[in-house]
Amino acid sequence: MAGAAVAGCGGGSSSTDPDRNAKAKSFTLVITRNAIEGGKNTEEAEWITKTVIPRFVEAQKAKGVTAKVTFRGYGVDDEPYKTKMALDLKSRSGADVFDMDGIWVGEFSQAGYIAPLTNVAGARADTWDGWAHIPRSVQGLATFDGKRYGIPASTDGRVLYFNKRLFARAGLPANWQPKSWDEIIAAGQALKKVPGVTPIQLNAGTAMGEATSMQGVLPLLAGAGAEVYANGKWTGGGTAVKEVLGLYSKIYGQGLGDPKLQQEAKGRDKSFAAFAAGKIGILAEGDYFWRDVINPKTGIAKMADRDQAVGYAMFPAITPGRAIRGQSFVSMSGGAVTVINPNTKYPQQAFELLTFMNSPEMHKARTAGTPEITSRTDVNTEILKGDAFLSYIAEKVLPITAYRPGLAAYPQVSTALQEATASVVSGKTPDEAAAQYTKKLEGIVGGAANISTG
Structure with missing residues (x-):
């Protein structure tokens, strides 16, 4: 290594x-x-x-x-x-x-x-x-x-992409910009009423690798007012991590996401293809998704009507003003x-x-x-x-x-966070997954003294 x-x-x-x-x-x-x-x-x-x-x-x-x-x-x-x-x-x-x-x-x-x-x-x-x-x-x-x-x-930068045509069928606005996590869940519940659609794709688990961290856990953690490493300490499974895992629990526990997709080796690629085919309502990804994945001419999952059918929005804080630096919106x-x-x-x-x-x-x-x-x-x-x-x-x-923090321990910490999301998708409570994460984190970073409660 x-x-x-x-x-x-x-x-x-x-x-x-x-x-x-x-x-x-x-x-x-x-x-x-x-x-x-x-x-x-x-x-x-x-x-x-x-x-x-x-x-x-x-x-x-x-x-x-x-x-x-x-x-x-x-x-x-x-x-x-x-x-x-x-x-x-x-x-x-x-x-x-x-x-x-x-x-x-x-x-x-x-x-x-x-x-x-x-x-x-x-x-x-x-x-x-x-x-x-x-x-x-x-x-x-x-x-x-x-x-x-x-x-x-x-x-x-990372944003929330959404399919405007599916949004119209669900009675949602074409200029959607959620101001809280509750508004993401509300949009997911509206999309759930549209047949054949997975409302939300929020990367989870270890099969997605760093995409789970960068497109899911870390922007959400920032939205809950925390960073994975700050002031010389790693963020443990306290309030912010539990809130992040709580959102995962709502999405995958309420049938707003596809848990099987998160476990597949090519799950991320499949999510790209599903979004391009109009079968996913909201998907969290980096800007390369627009440029290189659903690009109508050169994309790996070409979407002919991308410019007309796809909207994009910023990740909101859990509630306005609750994100890092007192922000209401975040990215990674x-x-x-x-x-x-x-x-x-x-x-x-x-x-x-x-x-x-x-x-x-x-x-x-x-x-x-x-x-x-x-x-x-x-x-x-x-x-x-x-x-x-x-x-x-x-x-x-x-x-x-x-x-992300440019530290040697980060890749292992990232994997531990991915495992925590996988636990929640599989049915564990956010509190259980957060406790497991903290225990694993202690082993990675040299003990509880190097961890903040978060």
Whole structure:
């Protein structure tokens, strides 16, 4: 396991001088990410080699500086890439600027492999003008213990999708936006009267894997006013977790969801096909569901009338104002973060490259022809103006979103939460499932002292 490799090997980064070689008239930098021309994430690789590098070198030349920048690409699964980054950083080698999944940031920080941007690049890391265009919620993707470790380039969001045609048959509004969990249940009960329809698909159980956590438990937990990890402690099976499991109990105990679908190895894919066929009323998913699953032209479960038949709404708090940060609506997001190797010989030049890669011009070049949600509001406003759905995610969802904790224990904690939902779907009470979760959590995170009551 790469996580074990990271967690067990401290001593990566050393204290650094942000100004070393700052006035160098020539320098060499290496960029790495899990992308390779002609293979995995080929567009990203081509963007770096054909746009970022030549334009950055040209900009440096205009300042009288000779820059040599090379790209070292990989085309492997995430875990081998993660292990390679960890081993490079542990040995104080590797690329100067590299990408990592946001969920790894805390883990790499605790191992001593990466450092806050202000430690690496100095005070200028906090005064970069780009921060004003990246919502604080999105900056959270690159933040650990209140400090920024890199810059997120893009992100996503989770929403509730609903079938407007089924809603019309159930007497529900086409502009539905539930303001509480009770309103979700009420919509489910109305949809239950429509023959042949599963009212709600809320991912549950371990067969759905991380989709249960990201599309179900975690946004609901945020809606109940808690996060899975906060203030140095993991959230146990207290009030918030019981409320989340209570909603699962209502959905699957009242026949508003299909419990068998949650247990099938391909249950998630089947839920996609069922929604596309007009057999599911409400489905919780990420924005890729719109872009890549039910896309009328290229989707894996094409939905010819998607633009007319599918609505979308934000996850509500359990009741208005009860969500994290006093919000009334929530979401969960993920994405990659570009960071600087704290062992770089050229920290100031690496920071210039990092910010150059995340400038409006480079974001627009990267997304040309394939609109996606970037981390920058100024860029999104321009490139998404013709896309109502992605604009909705960028403008409504990202400012209220949250992220998973980037800690080594998280995958096991996530599985424990998935198991708790499976218990409730199988008939256990929320209190029983919450108690089992707390017991399991104690074993994962080193005892009750590391757990809050939630």
